[in-house]
Amino acid sequence: MSGRSGAVSTSTTLRDAPRFDRGRHRFAVATASATLVLIFVGGLVTSTGSGLSVPDWPLSYGMLMPPMVGGVFYEHGHRMAASVVGFLTLVLAVWTARSESRPGVRRLAWAALAAVVAQGVLGGLTVIFLLPTPVSVAHACLAQTFFCIVIALAYSTSREWLAAPSGAADVRGLRGAALAAAVIVYLQLLIGAVMRHIGAGLAIPDFPLAFGRLLPPVSSVPVLVHFAHRVGGLVVLVAVARLFLRARRAGDPRFARLASALLGLVLFQIALGAATVLTTKAVTPTTLHVATGAAILGGCWLAALRSFRLLRPRPSTAVVAAPVARPVTQS
Known part of the structure; x- marks a missing residue:
């Protein structure tokens, strides 16, 4: 009876499983x-x-x-x-x-x-x-x-x-790295949107320095927002580079190829940001800067979805000590 119910359960599961x-x-x-x-x-x-x-x-x-x-x-x-x-x-x-x-x-x-x-x-x-x-x-x-x-x-x-997911453990921390990169990129795009819509795209008119300095004088909100966007770009670079290194160490081409493309896009995005300033917001680099930012977000989000679907959480490194049996003494 139990074997028959198991077969029915299996057939029901197969019938209800989503098809491609x-x-x-x-x-x-x-x-x-x-x-x-x-x-x-x-x-x-x-x-x-x-x-x-x-x-x-x-x-x-x-x-x-x-x-x-x-x-x-x-x-x-x-x-x-x-x-x-x-x-x-x-x-x-x-x-x-x-x-x-x-x-x-x-x-x-x-x-x-x-x-x-x-x-x-x-x-x-x-x-x-x-x-x-x-x-x-x-x-x-x-x-x-x-x-x-x-x-x-x-x-x-x-x-x-x-x-069916392979069930491989996320020993390289890809899940956390991908999700962190996606969140950081989204926040960077938020800062970029504020910068564009308050007209702060040229609040700092030089690049790579800011008014000839590493740290500009924060004389206005547009300067602050613009500089925050530049700093955010470096944070995005670090986050995506971290994802890239972990993907390479994991050795899974599905993650390695995507992370490599993302790192290339981030470097291209930084070049577009520089071109936007140096050309005083020429239409082509400025617009490509917007679209490339969205592409980076989409790629990081896809990497996060893929890692959470295909990988199990990283196993805990904590070692639970087994109880030690005491010898039984006879009185």
């Missing part, structure tokens, strides 16, 4: 890729100073399709790109709700849809209230959060996630 859906996984990856493009387009709006080129919302000069000239090209183009991402997210959420057996993944899909709707509302508020800094910063940060949600959706539908 190639189409939905590719669609989720496409949505994440489109989101990165949208972040680049949003960066173009700020870099070109086109945030109020279209003064009304949700229409553009009372039209669905205004003449695409001047700053309208960037601002309305951003709205069009956002509409595409919103539509992709809606399709992904409905598709996931109808075909996904895991409640957590279904909730994640609805969270993505809620985030993209909130992002659209924040975008409208930035126009209606003439680019208030808190709303603009929230708009920028929610974009990064939404990007991470869609990456999680894409990874949770991948073959790697659905396959």
